[in-house]
Amino acid sequence: MVRAIRVDSRTKPRPMTATSRPAYLDGKDKKLLKCLRAGDENCYEILVRSFGPRVLATARQYLRSDADAADCFQDTFLAVFESVDKFEQRSTIATWIRGITINQCLMRIRAQGRRQEDSIEHLLPVFDERGDRVRSYTSNRSCGIGDTIDAAQMKRIVRENILSLPDTFRVTLLLRDIDGYSTKETATILGISVTAAKTRLHRARTALGALLQPEMERLKYHADV
Amino acid sequence: MLTCKEFDDFMVDYLEQDLSVWQKFMCWLHVKMCRECAEFVRDYHRYIKLGRKAYDAPDEAVPDTVPEELIKAALAHRESN
Numbered sequence: 275m276v277r278a279i280r281v282d283s284r285t286k287p288r289p290m291t292a293t294s295r296p297a298y299l300d301g302k303d304k305k306l307l308k309c310l311r312a313g314d315e316n317c318y319e320i321l322v323r324s325f326g327p328r329v330l331a332t333a334r335q336y337l338r339s340d341a342d343a344a345d346c347f348q349d350t351f352l353a354v355f356e357s358v359d360k361f362e363q364r365s366t367i368a369t370w371i372r373g374i375t376i377n378q379c380l381m382r383i384r385a386q387g388r389r390q391e392d393s394i395e396h397l398l399p400v401f402d403e404r405g406d407r408v409r410s411y412t413s414n415r416s417c418g419i420g421d422t423i424d425a426a427q428m429k430r431i432v433r434e435n436i437l438s439l440p441d442t443f444r445v446t447l448l449l450r451d452i453d454g455y456s457t458k459e460t461a462t463i464l465g466i467s468v469t470a471a472k473t474r475l476h477r478a479r480t481a482l483g484a485l486l487q488p489e490m491e492r493l494k495y496h497a498d499v
Numbered sequence: 500m501l502t503c504k505e506f507d508d509f510m511v512d513y514l515e516q517d518l519s520v521w522q523k524f525m526c527w528l529h530v531k532m533c534r535e536c537a538e539f540v541r542d543y544h545r546y547i548k549l550g551r552k553a554y555d556a557p558d559e560a561v562p563d564t565v566p567e568e569l570i571k572a573a574l575a576h577r578e579s580n
Contacts, residue, residue: 322573326565335554344569351573399539405502407535432553451550457515472511483546490545 303367310358322351325368329375336379336448338437346382350375376453380463383441391440397484398477428489435485443478450475501529503536510543 309317329350333343353374361370402408436444436452449460450471461471501509506529512518513526530537 322570327562330565331561348573348576352576355577401504405504407503429553432549452554476511
């Protein structure tokens with residue numbers, strides 16, 4: 275029998291920044307933590323069921339294959355179970371688990387080694403010898419009649435395009451723009467210099483823009499119709 | 500005045516307000532004078548927002564439930580460790 279501690283797993287945790295980090299756990303978190311630390315089996319199940327959907331979504335956000343996301347799911351909860359006693363309660367449980375999930379994803383990406391990544395050079399702006407911008411990244415893709423798109427579809431398209439970016443750029447963009455870490459925190463997490471993080475971030479954003487441009491053209495097209 | 504390439508190199512710092520007053524002014528001036536870069540900055544902001552929005556709550560990317568075998572495996576994984 276699973277005890278009824280209700281935890282809303284669909285609530286997106288706030289980014290872990292120095293200014294927004296919550297100081298205390300709320301009542302539900304405290305109750306759950308106490309129960310986990312007591313080694314109550316039911317509470318472990320509650321934890322997995324409550325936070326599992328968000329963990330799986332985060333893993334799918336960072337990792338390309340469903341198999342990797344499933345493995346990351348297991349590794350995340352194992353790491354959570356092992357570190358329950360070390361949790362310092364300087365964030366919500368959701369934020370803490372999200373941090374562990376991201377860490378597990380990054381470890382998995384690193385463990386896969388430095389594969390030959392697809393180049394994104396063709397998606398970046400081009401400058402002439404005087405340093406003037408010579409090519410905008412506007413796409414020539416044509417729009418089909420009836421090719422409508424709504425907000426939910428747009429979200430899906432954006433997520434798919436983020437997922438299509440090479441690991442190096444995708445991870446930087448997710449940490450900085452989606453998970454809300456500062457550029458300095460992103461650099462620290464990735465073990466690179468702030469300058470390198472800024473370069474990767476700029477390239478990732480520019481490449482994403484180039485990939486999304488055709489969809490934006492379609493939206494504009496339909497908005498104009 | 501900055502070239503487009505030089506401005507591009509400053510983009511992240513420009514958006515993060517991490518430039519000296521002089522550099523900030525030079526970037527601002529470039530954007531005022533260069534239509535291409537002004538459009539680029541506008542789109543750049545738009546795509547950052549679009550990216551954030553794609554993961555906003557309510558988030559369709561978050562499944563309502565996790566496959567039962569994954570939950571069972573995670574709990575079994577714990578017991579075996």
